[in-house]
Amino acid sequence: MATNDQFKALVKSHADGDDSQFYSVAMQVAAKAARAGQDKFAQELRDMVDALRKREVASTRVASVVPVSQPRGELASLLTVSYPDARAADLVLSDDLSERLHHVLHEQRQRDVLSRHGLAPVRRMLLIGPPGTGKTSTARVIAGELGLPLFAIRLDTIITKFMGETAAKLRLIFDALVQTRGVYLFDEVDALAGDRAAANDVGEIRRVLNSFLQFLEEDPSESVIIAATNHPQLLDNALIRRFDTIMNFDLPDQEGVRAVIENRLATFRTSNISWKRVTDASNGLSHAEVAVAAENAAKRTVLSGRKQIRTDDLVAALNDRLRAGAPQPVTA
Known part of the structure; x- marks a missing residue:
């Protein structure tokens, strides 16, 4: 569940009319719930935030007429x-x-x-x-x-x-x-x-x-x-x-790598991932490269008929990104 600081942040952002901060804290609460095994609550909270954001985008676009x-x-x-x-x-x-x-x-x-x-x-x-x-x-x-x-x-x-x-x-x-x-x-x-x-x-x-x-x-x-x-x-x-x-802007640290992957794999089960192996394999990769690797691992999971992301698939996808960005040997 949300911490006291997160509850206070939710109330303050609502009072300030700061929707982006409100949604950001709500997504943090969802991520914390997912890590605690409360998958259903986490997904329901994510769905609510997504629905509110889409409704806001629709109303904003109507009001934002440009010449x-x-x-x-x-x-x-x-x-x-x-x-x-x-x-x-x-x-x-x-x-x-x-x-x-x-x-x-x-x-x-x-x-x-x-x-x-x-x-x-x-x-x-x-x-x-x-x-x-x-x-x-x-x-x-x-x-x-x-x-x-x-x-x-x-x-x-x-x-x-x-x-x-x-x-x-x-x-x-x-x-x-x-x-x-x-x-x-x-x-x-x-x-x-x-x-x-x-x-x-x-x-x-x-x-x-x-x-x-x-x-x-x-x-x-x-x-x-x-x-x-x-x-x-x-x-x-x-x-x-x-x-x-x-x-x-810098390359993501270990917490950043995990956050990028969890955001991209929000609809998959990631409870069995060995994060130490994953963050070690992501060393030197950018946010975008980590996101692409996570998506590639997700596609491999879907095509294999599984719902659980495997550490081996994720590490393999990260290693592929590292090899893709490695300097090519000079040929005569």
Whole structure:
């Protein structure tokens, strides 16, 4: 059953109107019940949370009418749009990252209250970390929780050999931020905002970065801007200073690995899993790779006519992911 702290967290999140925190704590209670052998109660609680979240998504989408549901004209080649229904409870983050994410969401939901006091919510975020550690998933969760469209910026179509064109395309993007409130994701932003002091830099590239910095500085919109990178060492320091918050993502620890697997295998029996073997086999894998391995083990279980996940299947799937990511030998 729930601990006293979890009961208090449920009551507080309900009083604050923080649905994402309420659902997150409820899912923690379900996970704790499952580990205690209360499988039926755990599944019923998960089903209730899922039903409430779907109902909330449906009502939010009706209320969240945006001026442009699909980018048009030249903008259509620069952006892709989606309407995620992801929720914070779907993410496996460290306690620090989870707390900071909920803080961002809370500020965004209370932006009118902040505005009355001359304050603005966090809306420019820089996400740093290895591939597969949850950066893009976090952007999807922010969009899903706020009921906003997620616009992914296609840097491959923005960056051209004609730097003047690149700056003009960036201007289109930032005009769209004002016209349509949403979450705008600049993935692999280091391709656009590399260090101006780099030895191999050229003047035109510096001018593009200067334009990007200026657009960020002068942006009057209420949209959320998220930049993500796997290579923070390549970023210009002036860009880093433009962001309200910086979140550093790491590979999952043993608790994180277990949480990812339990989330992905929520409908399967996992009581007989040797978690020591599983976490040892997952060393060096990202959240995404662990999730894929868990799904592969689940498919093997289903096709074998079983309901119980076997440790051997899970370890084998994790080892497959490790081999897939291993450096390939150099051939002549």
